[in-house]
Amino acid sequence: MNFFIIGDVHGCFYTLEKILSHWNVDEEHLIFLGDLIDRGNYSARVLTTCMELQKSYPNCIILKGNHEYEFTEHYDKGGNPNWVRQCGEKTLEDFNRNHLDYKKIRDWCKALPLQYETEHIMITHAGITETEDPYWEDGEDSVLWTRKALKNIDKLQIHGHTPLKRNEPLFNETSHSINIDTGAVYGYGLTGLKVSDQASVLDIINIETDERDIMFL
Numbered sequence: 001m002n003f004f005i006i007g008d009v010h011g012c013f014y015t016l017e018k019i020l021s022h023w024n025v026d027e028e029h030l031i032f033l034g035d036l037i038d039r040g041n042y043s044a045r046v047l048t049t050c051m052e053l054q055k056s057y058p059n060c061i062i063l064k065g066n067h068e069y070e071f072t073e074h075y076d077k078g079g080n081p082n083w084v085r086q087c088g089e090k091t092l093e094d095f096n097r098n099h100l101d102y103k104k105i106r107d108w109c110k111a112l113p114l115q116y117e118t119e120h121i122m123i124t125h126a127g128i129t130e131t132e133d134p135y136w137e138d139g140e141d142s143v144l145w146t147r148k149a150l151k152n153i154d155k156l157q158i159h160g161h162t163p164l165k166r167n168e169p170l171f172n173e174t175s176h177s178i179n180i181d182t183g184a185v186y187g188y189g190l191t192g193l194k195v196s197d198q199a200s201v202l203d204i205i206n207i208e209t210d211e212r213d214i215m216f217l
Helices: 013-020 043-056 066-076 081-097 102-110
Strands: 002-006 028-032 060-062 115-117 121-124 156-159 170-172 177-179 190-195 201-207
Touching: 002 121, 013 043, 013 190, 013 201, 043 060, 043 081, 066 081, 066 102, 156 190
Parallel strands: 002 028, 028 060, 121 156, 156 177
Antiparallel strands: 002 190, 115 121, 170 177, 190 201
């Protein structure tokens, strides 16, 4: 099967709805790069939609982003002041309005994988750098957090995390990587990348951000 890989959604529910209409369920794995929540207006609706997709479709894979990690830290440690101050307070208010169970969300986020890998493709939230352990979740150079130059691992790396703030992905020839976080929550649109199982880019879908998702930010 081919792949349809969606960048950082960040609570942009109405934009997510539109991009999902481009998913060919029978022919494509659907993969989310993480950072489903925070910043946009509809973290709860994005989260519940993705949880249902994962439950209903075996070919839907959802990776962990640093924002999912930060929520689990908030739950596990009785608070995460940095997260709450930056965007978490709004997210918690949205969870409460929608009567979401914090523990259920925590358990689901905690279990999300850090990577999806095939013979030709490596998909993570932030990419793999020259670091001893790219999967150490607390590490600043890990696949959850890094903003450094990525390592060429002889596979096509597909990642997000660092918002490009433009309506098209960025290919880096040196690292053979593609950043598809086009900054949906900043109004630059949500990007989905269609890729073959041999790592050929088949199509780029950029959906203009629905203003309802970011109004009053």
